Amino acid sequence: MLKKGSKLNSILTGTCPKCQNESMYLDKNPLHLNNILKMNENCSHCGLHYQLEPSFFFGAMYVSYGLNVAIGVAAFITSFFIFHSGLKVAFIVIIAALIISFPFVLRWSRNIYINMFVTYDPKTNKK
Structure with a gap:
């Protein structure tokens, strides 16, 4: 399921969508909020320029x-429905879930978006 070459591997690990050898981010930990969006310019292995066009990641x-x-x-x-809480508690749970998942969603959305446009190329791993 998470083998090299699958979109899911690239999305969940944040690796280059073309070669899947290097992280796209300067800091791999999404919980370091100061560095959450700081990305490498290019992949050092295959040379893919992550910012495919100006303002590319606005689509994310x-x-x-x-x-x-x-x-x-x-x-x-x-x-x-499962824990049978009231509406007020349910909406508090929604807000808490969104706040807790914020750094992961921010990275996953970028990873999904770039993987929509760039496909894995096994030839880049035969250098």
């Missing part, structure tokens, strides 16, 4: 919106 906002809606719906269903 739409992916982030979808991920946040999914997390919010999952949090609501879990708290309201």
Whole structure:
């Protein structure tokens, strides 16, 4: 499932979508909030320029919106229907879930967005 060459591997690990040998981010830990969006300019292994065009990652906002809606719906269903909490508690759980997942969603949305445009190339690993 997370073998090299799969989109899911690149999305969850934050590696270069073309060669999957190097992290796209300067700091691999998404919980270091000061460095959460700092990315390398290019992949040192295959040379892929991560910023495919000016303001490329603005499109990741739409992916982030979808991920946040999914997390919010999952949090609501879990708290309201499974744990039978009230509406106020369910909405507090939604807000807490969104705050806790914020750094991960921010990175995942960028990873998903770039993987929509760049595919894995096994030839880049035969250097």
